[in-house]
Amino acid sequence: MSKSPNLFIPVAGGIALVLGVAYGVTSRGYGSDEIATLETRVQQAATQASSAAEKAAAEAARALELEQVVAEIQAAAATRVAGGSFVEPVPDRDDRYGLGRPAMEQEIAAWDVDVLPDGRGLPVGSGDVWTGEEVFVDQCAACHGDFAEGVDNWPVLAGGFDTLANEDPVKTVGSYWPYLSTVWDYVHRSMPFGAAGTLTADETYAITAYILYSNYLVEDDFVLSNETFADVEMPNADGFIIDDRPEAEYAEWSGEPCMENCKDEVEITMRSVFLVETPPEGGSESVMNPATIEGLPSFTAAGPSFVTEAAVQAEEEAAAPAVQEVAAVDDAAALIEAGEKVFRKCSACHDIGDGAKNKVGPHLTGIMGRTMGAVDGFKYSNGFVDANAEGKVWTAESMAAFLEKPKDFMKGTRMAFAGLRKEEDVTAINAYLASFGD
């Protein structure tokens, strides 16, 4: 039994009405009044019937419409299934949401401080090289060094010319940065580290002028201002191309790749330089990997080559006396490698290796065993000129003494470098310098 009888009542009422009319027609004699009443009733019934028919038609039409809507929804869903997505895009809206509020001029001025390559955005102001040096030593030198040469791993800002084609290019403002606007913008906006945005416009002009001077791009009487800004030419302005990977690489590296017999043989050519320890307290510690590629298998389509146990044993026995020698070679190599790292402190001014050129300082290729002050084309200070005349020679000892306190060892040297404090650094750099013979 339905708990909601409301539906049932009108139906029962309708049936009662129809039965009542039929009973009246068949069992009574009628007067004219009664006939009129009957006619009215018939009319009413007819009206009701036609309105019911209309309603039925409307409902049928509505059902058809709904069917169409369902079909549309199903078609849209099918399209999305085919497209792999049921996600609808964000709705389009012609008018605005009206969220947020207009930014005020003072607000834009406070935040919009970027400077474009053509100089737009530069405020009025100026600064000279000497003021720049003072501000630089005060604000920047702790990380970048007095001469913008960089302390520890902090960025080197000066020098590095002609190193971009090397394996470890020295990318400085002078050697690499294509736009002067970038220097001004970055110094003004994001420096000094820990007190960003505290430099005045004039201080920023002065620091920028000093960085240019450190890179030999301007003379010491240069004054940088919003007006002289455009006169400065950056050496590497034309050193950049826009991403050409689509043309240079993508076509060549696309398509069905090789699956079988893609190489004849594969050998391990290098093992991880550093093993990395991961202590429970976090972080990591890198230790040099002592292992060599000796004894590692090579691979062919038939699988890895194995060194048989017997062969290993025989090899070990044969190699036993040579172990110390190998270790000594490894030690020497490690020392040279350590020296290479120390040399980074020198590389802003000194070049070394095949075809090395004189920079701020003379090239150092073949320096060990050579007479002091003897590199062609380099203008030495008087101390070195005298040493050269006296026939003094660079040895491990003299180099160590010089590097410990350059200005004590060689009065009047123009080398600004303060010296190496650690004895192991001196030993390493000597090994590194010596590794570049004549």
Next chain:
Amino acid sequence: MTTENKGKGTSRRSFLTGAAAMGAGAVTATVAKGAGPDPLITEKQAWAMATGDGVDATPYGLPIRFESDVVRRNVEWLTADTISSINFTPIHALDGTITPQGCAFERHHSGAIELAKEDYRLMINGLVDTPLVFSYADLERFPRVTRTYFCECAANTGMEWAGAQLNGAQFTHGMIHNMEYTGVTLRTLLEEAGLGAAGDLADKWVYVEGADASSNGRSIPMEKALDDVLVAFKANGEALRKEHGYPVRLVVPGWEGNMWVKWLRRIEVTDMAVEGREETSKYTDVLEDGTARKWTWVMDAKSVITSPSPQSPMGHGPGPLVISGLAWSGHGQITRVDVSKDGGITWETARLGKQGDTKALTRFYLDTEWDGSDMLLQSRAIDETGYVQPTKEQLREKRGENSVYHNNCIQTWYVNAQGIAENVEVS
């Protein structure tokens, strides 16, 4: 009351120092056969008798202590200071595709700042009809979208230009994470400010900067800005972490992580690239002859085997082996990943464990039988454009070794008969 048991906080230190690695497979060893009944089964264990933690013991849950080694880690000597530095996601220990926020790598240029929602303002200015300022609450009233993308630092794998360097997938490939972001499209916000004033949009740019001291400004071409860039405020369902730019960061799908400006505070429509420090002196790629590529925004297709790998050695002998890894492409979806066990002589197509979304991490598995012999494991990703991940040799041939960024080379792990893996370079 807490249930104590014998599990050790797993330090994998021993695995990494080479020889000592041998006996350490206990954590992942298979159940011993024929050694008598297992006391873990035959004897009542403390945890099966006493009760454990009540609800709310940890109002915000953290991984159980046995997983305490699955953390992001930095390599101190890579940078001058941790404030302007990077650390690495422990991808060797994760599976699936989503990176939990708590172990997703960090990269800061002047440290992770604390910026409250109430103090948050976002400005849109430059060539727009009405320069606008939004509060955080305003942003939540725009139509929102939810999408998953990978974020990879352009320097990921950068050290490997010089050959095999650091021993671990975390360190060679861990400058990546993959999260489900919720936010507003940048297009919606730009249209709210009105782009009529910008005129022809073809040569226009959007300059974005953060609220931190570095501000890390980058220029994005308008076409990309109107395409799929998001202004996001949620990641993996919850608020962004402080270290990932709380309360609002930019999401630039498929493009280098440096452009994903954190603590986003300003969006400026300009008529040229600003050529800021991050897009000239950094994040440009020096080629062999000393010229440099700029605007190398897209991260090309790349993959790496995460297990086995140096920090995730095989804890079992011959028999069934799952080789698993991640693949991704800034150009769209990953369609296929191949795996080689012999250094690239023979390749097998792996199974994609979950189809990654476009510009999102895809997980792959190669279900194989290990015969117990040495392997040189490699993986090679192919994306929807048909691009095939190149070898190191192919990359060097085109670009030399002067670059830092965009090294998407095929990685090789040497796995020896003991199941120990090492980062190597092969001929």
